[in-house]
Amino acid sequence: MLNGIGNALPEIFLLIAALTVLLADLFLRKHSRILAYMMTQAALLAGAFLVYGNFAEGTARQLMGDMYLHDYLSGLIKLVALLLSCMIVVYGRKYWSNHHETPGEFYVLVLFTVLGMMLMVSTTHMVMMYLGLELMSLSLYALTSLLRDDGRATEAAMKYFILGAISSGLLLYGMSILYGLTGSLEVLTMAEVVGHELDIQAYLVPLLLALVFLLSGLSFKLGIVPFHMWMPDVYQGSPTAVTALISSIPKLATVVVVVRLLIEGLGTITAEWAQVLMVLGILSVILGNLVALVQMNFKRMLAYSAIGHMGFVFLGFSTQTADGNSAAIFYTIVYTVMSVGSFGVLILLGHMGIDAETLHDLKGLNKRSPWFALVMLLIMFSMAGIPPLAGFYSKLLVIGAVLQTGFVSLAIVMVLMSVIGAFYYLRAIKMMYFDEPQDTTPLKFDVEFGVTLTLNGAWVVVIGLFPQLLMTACVKALDAKHLL
Amino acid sequence: MLSILIWLPIIAGIAVLLLNKYSCVKWLGLGAAVVTFILSLLLLLFFNSADPTMQLIERTSWIDAVGIRVDYFLGIDGIALPLLLLNTFITLFALGSGWTITKEPAQFFAAFLFMEGIVNGVFVAQDAMLFYIFFEAMLIPLFLVIGVWGGPNRVYATIKFFLYTFLGSVFFFISLIFLYQHANGSFAFQDLYQHQVTKDAQVLIFFAFLLAFGIKIPMWPVHTWLPDAHVEAPTAGSVILAAITLKVGGYAILRFVLPLLSEAVVSYYWIPMVMSLIAILYVGFVALVQTDMKKLIAYSSIAHMGFVTLGLFMVHWLINSANDTFLPLVALQGAMIQMVSHGFISAAMFLCIGVLYDRMHTREIKAYGGVINRMPWFAMFFVFFAMANSALPGTSGFVGEFLVVTSTLAWGMSVALAASLTLVIGAAYNLWLVKRVVFGDISNAEVDKIHDINTREWLMLGGLAIAVLVLGLWPAPLVDLMNASLNELVQSIRFTVEVKGQGVL
Numbered sequence: 001m002l003n004g005i006g007n008a009l010p011e012i013f014l015l016i017a018a019l020t021v022l023l024a025d026l027f028l029r030k031h032s033r034i035l036a037y038m039m040t041q042a043a044l045l046a047g048a049f050l051v052y053g054n055f056a057e058g059t060a061r062q063l064m065g066d067m068y069l070h071d072y073l074s075g076l077i078k079l080v081a082l083l084l085s086c087m088i089v090v091y092g093r094k095y096w097s098n099h100h101e102t103p104g105e106f107y108v109l110v111l112f113t114v115l116g117m118m119l120m121v122s123t124t125h126m127v128m129m130y131l132g133l134e135l136m137s138l139s140l141y142a143l144t145s146l147l148r149d150d151g152r153a154t155e156a157a158m159k160y161f162i163l164g165a166i167s168s169g170l171l172l173y174g175m176s177i178l179y180g181l182t183g184s185l186e187v188l189t190m191a192e193v194v195g196h197e198l199d200i201q202a203y204l205v206p207l208l209l210a211l212v213f214l215l216s217g218l219s220f221k222l223g224i225v226p227f228h229m230w231m232p233d234v235y236q237g238s239p240t241a242v243t244a245l246i247s248s249i250p251k252l253a254t255v256v257v258v259v260r261l262l263i264e265g266l267g268t269i270t271a272e273w274a275q276v277l278m279v280l281g282i283l284s285v286i287l288g289n290l291v292a293l294v295q296m297n298f299k300r301m302l303a304y305s306a307i308g309h310m311g312f313v314f315l316g317f318s319t320q321t322a323d324g325n326s327a328a329i330f331y332t333i334v335y336t337v338m339s340v341g342s343f344g345v346l347i348l349l350g351h352m353g354i355d356a357e358t359l360h361d362l363k364g365l366n367k368r369s370p371w372f373a374l375v376m377l378l379i380m381f382s383m384a385g386i387p388p389l390a391g392f393y394s395k396l397l398v399i400g401a402v403l404q405t406g407f408v409s410l411a412i413v414m415v416l417m418s419v420i421g422a423f424y425y426l427r428a429i430k431m432m433y434f435d436e437p438q439d440t441t442p443l444k445f446d447v448e449f450g451v452t453l454t455l456n457g458a459w460v461v462v463i464g465l466f467p468q469l470l471m472t473a474c475v476k477a478l479d480a481k482h483l484l
Numbered sequence: 485m486l487s488i489l490i491w492l493p494i495i496a497g498i499a500v501l502l503l504n505k506y507s508c509v510k511w512l513g514l515g516a517a518v519v520t521f522i523l524s525l526l527l528l529l530f531f532n533s534a535d536p537t538m539q540l541i542e543r544t545s546w547i548d549a550v551g552i553r554v555d556y557f558l559g560i561d562g563i564a565l566p567l568l569l570l571n572t573f574i575t576l577f578a579l580g581s582g583w584t585i586t587k588e589p590a591q592f593f594a595a596f597l598f599m600e601g602i603v604n605g606v607f608v609a610q611d612a613m614l615f616y617i618f619f620e621a622m623l624i625p626l627f628l629v630i631g632v633w634g635g636p637n638r639v640y641a642t643i644k645f646f647l648y649t650f651l652g653s654v655f656f657f658i659s660l661i662f663l664y665q666h667a668n669g670s671f672a673f674q675d676l677y678q679h680q681v682t683k684d685a686q687v688l689i690f691f692a693f694l695l696a697f698g699i700k701i702p703m704w705p706v707h708t709w710l711p712d713a714h715v716e717a718p719t720a721g722s723v724i725l726a727a728i729t730l731k732v733g734g735y736a737i738l739r740f741v742l743p744l745l746s747e748a749v750v751s752y753y754w755i756p757m758v759m760s761l762i763a764i765l766y767v768g769f770v771a772l773v774q775t776d777m778k779k780l781i782a783y784s785s786i787a788h789m790g791f792v793t794l795g796l797f798m799v800h801w802l803i804n805s806a807n808d809t810f811l812p813l814v815a816l817q818g819a820m821i822q823m824v825s826h827g828f829i830s831a832a833m834f835l836c837i838g839v840l841y842d843r844m845h846t847r848e849i850k851a852y853g854g855v856i857n858r859m860p861w862f863a864m865f866f867v868f869f870a871m872a873n874s875a876l877p878g879t880s881g882f883v884g885e886f887l888v889v890t891s892t893l894a895w896g897m898s899v900a901l902a903a904s905l906t907l908v909i910g911a912a913y914n915l916w917l918v919k920r921v922v923f924g925d926i927s928n929a930e931v932d933k934i935h936d937i938n939t940r941e942w943l944m945l946g947g948l949a950i951a952v953l954v955l956g957l958w959p960a961p962l963v964d965l966m967n968a969s970l971n972e973l974v975q976s977i978r979f980t981v982e983v984k985g986q987g988v989l
Contacts, residue, residue: 323551330550366632370504370591381624386650387617396613396661397550403661404551411661415654422650426627426643434631434639471549 004063007070010050010078011118017043018111025104033102037093040107041086044114048082051075066186067125073259073329073477074122077252080333084248084340085114090452091344092241094445098350099239103146110245112139117249121256124187124264126175129257133171133221136250137164143242144234156237160246163220163230171217177210178265187265195268211273214261215280221254222310223303225283232295235303240355243299244343247306248336255332258317259478263325270320277318278410284311285414289421299357301424302342305383308421309335315414316398319405322478327397330474334394334463338379341456345376348445348453362428364437372443373432375457382460384425385418390463393471485523485530485540486558489568490605493520493575497597504590510583513593517575520600524572533562533965536972538610538674546614553669557611562969563738564607566820566962567731570827571607573951574727575600577831578720580944581838585633585718592633592720595625599724606732612660612671612740619736620653622729626721634716641709641716648709652699655692662689663744676744680980683747690748693741694756700733703756703793704763707786714782715847719838722778726785726830731823734792738816742799743973746980749800756797761902763790768909772916777840777847780917781833784873787906788826788881794903795819795888802894803978812977815891816970817963822884824962825872825955829881832869832948836862839941840921843934849917854926859936863922865945870918872952874910880955 005012021043025036052075060071092106113136120132141164145157179185181203182193194200200207216227223231235243262273288308295301309331316328349356349365356362366373382389395418402411445453463470496516500509531539538559546556560568578596585592602625605618623646630642664671667679681689699706714722741749764787771783795815802812839862840855841847856863872879875886885906892900926932937945955962 321551326550366588366591370501370588374501386624387620392617392620393547396657397552399658400552400661400664401550403658404665408658408662411658412655415658416651419647419651419654423643423647426646429627430631430639430643433628434642468547468549471547471552475549 004061004070007054007056007061007063008068008122009054010047011115011122013050014043014047014111014115014118017047018108018115021104021111022108025108028104030102033104036104036107037089040089040111043111044082044086044089047114048079048086051078051082055079062124066188067123067128069122069124071122072479073256074118076329076473076477077121077256077333078118080336081114081117081249081252084336085110085245087340087344087452087456088241088244088248090448091244091340091347094449095239095241095347095350098347098352098355099147106143106146106241109139109143112136113143113245113249117253120253124260126179126185126187126261129260130168130172130175133253133257134168136253137168140164140242140246140250143245144238146242147239150237152237153239156234159230160234160238167217167220167227169217170213170220174210174213174217177206177213181206181210187260191265191267194266200269207269208272211266211276215273215276218254218258218261219280221250222313223284223307224280224310224314225287225307228284228287228307231307232300232303235306236297236299236357240299240343240347240350240357244340244347247302247339247343251306251310251332251336255313255329259325259329262317263320274318274320277314278407281311281314281318282410282413284308284314285417286311289417292424293420295424296359297357298346298359298362298428299343301359301428302339305421305424306335306339308417309383312395312398312414315402315410319401321401321404322475323397323404324401325478326471326474327394327401329477330397330471331394333470333474334382334390337456337459338383338391341379341453341460342376342383344453344456345372345379348372348443348449351441351444359428359431360438362431363435364440365432367437368440369443372453375453376432377429378457378460380425380428382464384422386422388461388464390460390467392464393467397471485527486542486560486604486608489520489524489527489572490558490601490608492516492523493597493601493604497594497601500590500594500597504588509590510579510593513597514576514579516597517572517579517600520604521572521576524569524604527560527565527568528965531560531565531965534968536561536968541610543610551669552613554613554671555611557614557672558608559610560608562966563820563973564735566824566966567735568604568607570731570824571600571603571728574723574827574831577835577944577948578723580940581723581835582718582720583940584842587633592629595629596720596724599625599629599728603728603732607735610673612663612673612676614671615736615739616653616657616660619656619732620650622732623649626725626729629721629724630713630717633718633721636716637712638716641712645709645713648706649699652696652706656696659689659692673739677976680744680746686745686748687752690741690745690752693737693745697733697736697741698756698759700736701730701789701793702733702786703759703790704767704786705759707763707767710786711779711782714785714834715776715778719834719841722834722838723831726782726834727827730785730789731827734789734796734819734823737793737796738973742796743976743980746800746977749797750804750981753797753801756793760790760794760797761899763787764794764903764906765909768906768913772909772913775849777837777849777917777921778834780849780913781830781837781873784833784910784913785826785830787910788822788830788873791822791885791888791903791906792819792826795822795884795891798891798895799974800977800981802891803974804981808894811891811894812974813967813970814887816974817966818884818887818891820884820966820970821880821955821959821962822888825880825884825952828948828951828955829869829872829879832865832945832952833873835941835944835948836866836869839937839945844930849920851928852921852931853924853928854931855922855934857926858931858934861942862937862945865937865949866922867918868949869945869952870914872956874914875907878953878956880952880959883956883959
């Protein structure tokens, strides 16, 4: 039963680390809270190191019965998520010091979020998937409400919790119907049954019912139209450091669940769900980009832009070609890094307990700090999909895959929406470069914050110049022989 | 060799950004631009102008995953080389005119160095996706140049410029992916040329390309971003915009539309032709009534670029119907020379306006008058460039327009007559501009206080004047440089047109 448990070392290690930080934090006095930060950082980096050292280059393996899956896809996503959380923790420390607070819970909950996410992606068993999802989501609900005396944060936490719980319920209900139909909670066995034994025509209605629940649940988590309502409020209300987390870790995890459930599990009945993804995807692209145009609150704008970007991801999956799937994974990874970076810049601009969150707060950044203005410029142009930055290649791959399947009109809508979307990114750049600063207080940040944010921006350029690095990893991740 | 021309300015630009605290960055930037220019001149030594194929090829696989294959594939031929030289040459003047910038000079110089490298990339890319990447990347520095150092209405102008050109190029982007999939997964120009798509697809792609490059050139009726962008841009920005980026559109037509879409062009060549004639005539008249000097030159740019598109889109008809062996080549030569010449003249005109603006801080024509009394040297240059702009024989402006008009004669006397009317309209707005700005009595007390051009301005205007004169009096070296490649292009078009054997019209 415990055979091969060594492959789950990153998760085990992170669990122990999270509990240690939790315990240690109890005994730390206020001025030595930095120890909790350092332990978290060390845990995340060591976790990343463990994942990297134990990368599943060969075929995927199931361990501990069928509870744990050791494969390339989970390795890649876990590595990205761990490194991103390192960045978020750096930004988070600066955020909390802006607020003159040092909540140890933040670090513990981040660790639990990441742990949940790691469990969620490295399994093909629906129970594990659900447990991981709940661990991640519950930690995020708590994180959202960390600013206890802020009305909007409380509202955001409430919304996030209620809608998140509903979506988890939908997902669970879909899973249970599937279990009823196939008699298995394990995705690969389920795929076997659906592909060969089940009489699809006879059980079409329950199967479609299950699909509807699954798709609704997953769309909720990704913020796909029409299940996007929670996104703007939660993005805006959450503490910015937590918004960065919400915009990255759950997205990465949910995209992997989409791969597991839909592509691996129900890949034999593509016709039943690919069209749904296409419709939902294009609606998200349209709504996200159009509504983002009128947002002056930067966090809210990024929420709508996230809806648009996730639409692109869905469109990538909707092609149901190997290229389209890899493109969707590539898109998600690129998007999450850019999004964390832009929240990092927002955190940089906050001071004295006041968060920077409107576009006006960006004004004159080029005067205050040309370096970070450049970082933000790169991230914004990358989000708009201007070459030679990473965001361009993600759009190139998805649109290429869509055109390959022959949906020219879909591709035209996608590029038109990209042009419309370019406007609000340009507006952010306009604020930074063309306007005079409203607030001239010097920006305060320590070395590691500066280095992290610079790396975040540099990543966009490096992947822009050498996109091959990440692309091959994404292709490998979805390669049939790595997926079981 | 070609890689150096792309990356040297870009690396120098990064260095300038990093060293922004030191006062020597301007010299560093200019030095890098000079080195790049000298290196691009060295290309002439290695370049064999008798050979029509791509030379100095560099090719390595760059991206090959997720169904997309892009090669880092550079090469140069007689069509790209003159434009590349134009770019490295004009960048010197752009940097020179920005010498007195006080607001963030390091960022200013860096933006133009990035621009130089990127545009070099556009001209030497032999892989369509690589071309597109450079083509789009151009927007970033230009957006910032207009937005940061521009005039009062700069935000409107620069966002309009960006979105307009971005809108055009996304259709180019989709067409490229379609062509790529048709060419069995290769973006290399040579592979795209070999896999001609069906006529129906060609027609759609033709209109997509026409939109993309029509906006870039710009052609009537999608030209409206240009006057706004020019008026708000700083002098150096206007110089690069008029002299270089407009040429990218013409170059793209030579590279993509003419060889790739022969069947569509044979059927629909008249649409861009009519648009070009409207640009030449109507926009010429529009230029006549402008009260802002920069706007006037911007409209005259559109009219002059009308000659370029007129010459380019006539080639298929000349091959298909006129059955003349020589005229297609003349039309292409005319368009190319017109592009190079317009690069010199428009840069010079914008520099002249910049010189006046630096002293008077207004571009309104009515604020001037009698400038010759205080700035005789400047007046000499201004009159000379205005003459060149109205295509006076002996200046480079004449050669291109003459060749294009000659080739339109085959199409019909009326068209040639209409096109040559521009000589009259052009003379009208240029001479009237000169009369109102340079000659007459000093009516404005401010004009009385201004002083003549300094050495830096003398050098810049003098350099361009020499270029205009040399190209006007002795265009043979330029023609020799590009003839083999243009001839090859004509032959390949003739081949596709005749093989398909679909004589339309």
